Amino acid sequence: MSNPRNFSTLSNDDWVTFISGIEEGISTIKESQDRSSDASSTGHDAILADSINSFIDHTQLKTDATLSQIDQLGEEAKEYSFKTVCVRLDHVARCVAALKDTSVGVACVIGFHEGTHPTASKVAEARSALQAGASELDIVLNYPLLLSDVPQYSSAYSELRELREEAGSRAVLKLIIETSQLDRHQIIAACALAHAAEFNFVKTSTGFKGHGATTEDVRLMRSVVGFLDQREAKGRVTTVKASGGIRTWEDALAMVTAGATRIGASSGVAIVKEAQGKTARVKDLTDRSGGY
Numbered sequence: 296m297s298n299p300r301n302f303s304t305l306s307n308d309d310w311v312t313f314i315s316g317i318e319e320g321i322s323t324i325k326e327s328q329d330r331s332s333d334a335s336s337t338g339h340d341a342i343l344a345d346s347i348n349s350f351i352d353h354t355q356l357k358t359d360a361t362l363s364q365i366d367q368l369g370e371e372a373k374e375y376s377f378k379t380v381c382v383r384l385d386h387v388a389r390c391v392a393a394l395k396d397t398s399v400g401v402a403c404v405i406g407f408h409e410g411t412h413p414t415a416s417k418v419a420e421a422r423s424a425l426q427a428g429a430s431e432l433d434i435v436l437n438y439p440l441l442l443s444d445v446p447q448y449s450s451a452y453s454e455l456r457e458l459r460e461e462a463g464s465r466a467v468l469k470l471i472i473e474t475s476q477l478d479r480h481q482i483i484a485a486c487a488l489a490h491a492a493e494f495n496f497v498k499t500s501t502g503f504k505g506h507g508a509t510t511e512d513v514r515l516m517r518s519v520v521g522f523l524d525q526r527e528a529k530g531r532v533t534t535v536k537a538s539g540g541i542r543t544w545e546d547a548l549a550m551v552t553a554g555a556t557r558i559g560a561s562s563g564v565a566i567v568k569e570a571q572g573k574t575a576r577v578k579d580l581t582d583r584s585g586g587y
């Protein structure tokens with residue numbers, strides 16, 4: 296993939312300036328761009344309840360997941376038409392075979408869950424996942440590089456760029472930034488790095504460390520990548536995946552309302568069942584009110 300701006304040549308100081316510019320830029324984003332007021336109406340909820348399955352990456356990432364749990368994950372993904380199943384590398388080929396000829400994709404986590412694996416090992420893992428048929432890679436940022444007094448932006452970026460080069464245009468890339476470990480400035484920096492490396496999504500959490508997704512973090516991430524897409528003016532759409540601790544329909548609705556276009560959850564079936572009940576209740580009320 297081509298990268299018109301050569302981020303590889305930026306020094307840490309250049310990155311500091313670049314990230315500060317983004318922080319200033321997003322502070323000017325108007326309240327009117329906050330989508331929450333539109334999404335709170337019953338009509339919107341009903342539409343979303345009908346389609347929430349298509350937002351969900353149906354996830355099983357336990358290290359001791361059994362083959363029968365993985366098979367069940369695939370069966371449920373087919374039954375509910377989830378967007379993808381999200382699994383570890385060991386299970387990618389099995390899921391790809393099980394989901395052949397369906398619309399359900401297979402996402403594989405990379406560098407899970409600490410993100411500190413050497414770049415070469417992450418790249419090798421990504422290559423194996425792609426060879427096994429994964430269509431999406433959920434890659435954990437080496438976020439400790441952002442935590443030191445002198446954040447190592449250049450190193451973090453060059454790893455992400457290498458992973459994008461490895462994937463080319465064959466896979467959707469999501470960067471898991473582990474928001475619970477980052478402050479506001481570091482979240483902005485992580486989103487800037489993901490955008491510069493041409494990732495498709497920024498994703499909140501692994502679900503294995505600290506708190507999971509919060510609506511506040513999703514809104515912030517959405518505003519950063521939205522700002523960068525708009526400033527770049529090339530029609531790119533970078534989006535947000537909320538994950539970690541999303542257990543109910545209300546949780547999922549709150550995340551989508553905050554700006555997430557994908558939900559990573561091990562509770563996908565419960566969320567969809569609850570959403571179906573919600574739709575039915577809304578439809579009942581519509582019937583009783585004379586069809587309006």
Ligand SMILES: O=C[C@H](O)COP(=O)(O)O
Nearest residue numbers: 501502539540559560561
């Ligand atoms: O990436 C997704 C998370 O690992 C799922 O976390 P969860 O089990 O809290 O839904």
